Amino acid sequence: MYRIGQEEIAELTRVIESRNMFKINSGLQESRRVEEGLCELFGAKHSIYLTSGHAALVAGLVALGIGPGDEVIVPAYTYISTAMAVVEAGAMPVIAEVDETLTLSPEDVRKKITPHTKAMIPVHIQGFPCNMDALMEIARENNIAVLEDACQADGGAYKGKRLGTIGNAGALSFNYFKIISAGEGGALLTDDRKLFERALIYHDAGAIAFFGDQMSGFETEGFCGSEYRSNELCAAVMRIQLTRLDGILADLRKNKRYLMEGVADLAQFVPSNDLEGDCGTTLAFRFESEEKARAFATAPGVGGTLPIDTGRHVYTNWEPIMKKRGACHPAMDPFKMEANRDIVPDYRADMCPETLDLLARSVYVGVNPDHGARELQEKIAALRSALQSL
Numbered sequence: 001m002y003r004i005g006q007e008e009i010a011e012l013t014r015v016i017e018s019r020n021m022f023k024i025n026s027g028l029q030e031s032r033r034v035e036e037g038l039c040e041l042f043g044a045k046h047s048i049y050l051t052s053g054h055a056a057l058v059a060g061l062v063a064l065g066i067g068p069g070d071e072v073i074v075p076a077y078t079y080i081s082t083a084m085a086v087v088e089a090g091a092m093p094v095i096a097e098v099d100e101t102l103t104l105s106p107e108d109v110r111k112k113i114t115p116h117t118k119a120m121i122p123v124h125i126q127g128f129p130c131n132m133d134a135l136m137e138i139a140r141e142n143n144i145a146v147l148e149d150a151c152q153a154d155g156g157a158y159k160g161k162r163l164g165t166i167g168n169a170g171a172l173s174f175n176y177f178k179i180i181s182a183g184e185g186g187a188l189l190t191d192d193r194k195l196f197e198r199a200l201i202y203h204d205a206g207a208i209a210f211f212g213d214q215m216s217g218f219e220t221e222g223f224c225g226s227e228y229r230s231n232e233l234c235a236a237v238m239r240i241q242l243t244r245l246d247g248i249l250a251d252l253r254k255n256k257r258y259l260m261e262g263v264a265d266l267a268q269f270v271p272s273n274d275l276e277g278d279c280g281t282t283l284a285f286r287f288e289s290e291e292k293a294r295a296f297a298t299a300p301g302v303g304g305t306l307p308i309d310t311g312r313h314v315y316t317n318w319e320p321i322m323k324k325r326g327a328c329h330p331a332m333d334p335f336k337m338e339a340n341r342d343i344v345p346d347y348r349a350d351m352c353p354e355t356l357d358l359l360a361r362s363v364y365v366g367v368n369p370d371h372g373a374r375e376l377q378e379k380i381a382a383l384r385s386a387l388q389s390l
């Protein structure tokens with residue numbers, strides 16, 4: 001979260017004073033207005049505002065008809081939530097390598113496809129757009145669905161189209177660490193009416209049955225789902241956050257470009273599938289060895305992080321997945337279900353060596369959209385001195 005202030009406080013106050021805090025049936029319709037705003041800003045036909053990015057991923061998978069007996073390809077480098085969402089839907093996450101852009105490798109996706117593959121989840125990690133042209137082509141050729149995980153890339157784009165609107169559906173997150181935030185929150189975007197109906201029912205199965213007319217005109221019959229409904233307080237904050245999104249992205253991109261230009265003669269950057277659409281949150285460097293990467297990251301004034309050190313973003317640290325503990329109740333555990341018997345993956349710590357190598361030789365430096373010329377010059381001086389000393 002980069003910017004928040006008086007406008008959010010004023011909207012929050014208004015909702016509290018109205019005492020209309022429930023999403024459905026309130027006179028305020030804050031959540032519906034967030035959904036309308038998302039459709040307009042992202043160019044999506046349908047959107048659902050819900051409690052989290054994880055909820056959006058699960059609702060998207062359920063809506064795609066994913067369940068036991070299905071394989072879903074996920075990248076080896078993503079937050080654990082991506083893989084857990086697949087398990088929550090009852091399916092098996094198949095872990096694939098990322099390529100030098102640190103996003104899902106089209107080449108490895110091709111290798112991981114089997115007759116059981118029903119979907120893939122490209123993750124636009126750190127706001128870096130995936131190679132969507134290549135991934136969409138593979139999806140079309142093999143008749144598999146694409147659910148984009150744009151949880152770390154709110155508002156980013158690939159070849160002029162917003163991330164999350166290229167595949168069959170896309171998930172956004174608004175938790176505290178994301179580009180825009182109401183503390184927690186998420187959204188599902190889709191142009192597909194059937195997916196929208198199923199995801200809407202799934203994310204709010206109880207309340208839809210009791211309140212409002214949200215299902216009028218639906219062709220999908222109601223089914224038991226979950227309660228991933230958000231609330232009017234968070235929605236009030238999100239409405240303002242949405243108005244800030246493009247301004248934040250413009251400043252992030254401007255400052256990232258400035259920093260890149262300032263060190264371009266000395267640095268090797270992590271390549272991008274679309275630098276224009278990249279969210280600009282992260283300046284990413286590539287080194288020939290982990291030793292050099294660590295020396296650079298810890299040099300004075302750099303403040304760098306190696307993605308290999310980012311805990312549950314690296315598949316080797318996805319303990320419940322790697323140990324195949326898919327649920328509390330054994331009969332509900334997809335790793336033990338009869339329908340998955342022949343497709344339970346053989347997860348091993350060394351199964352994605354290219355990903356581990358790339359993550360250990362990359363360094364992230366955060367970009368601040370509010371930094372001006374002086375701070376940027378200071379940062380460039382520190383980066384240059386660290387690069388020269390390697």
Ligand SMILES: Cc1ncc(COP(=O)(O)O)c(C=O)c1O
Nearest residue numbers: 052053054079081151152173175
């Ligand atoms: C790539 C990715 N996917 C999914 C999620 C889940 O989002 P949330 O925390 O809103 O459930 C996150 C959150 O950090 C994420 O980074």
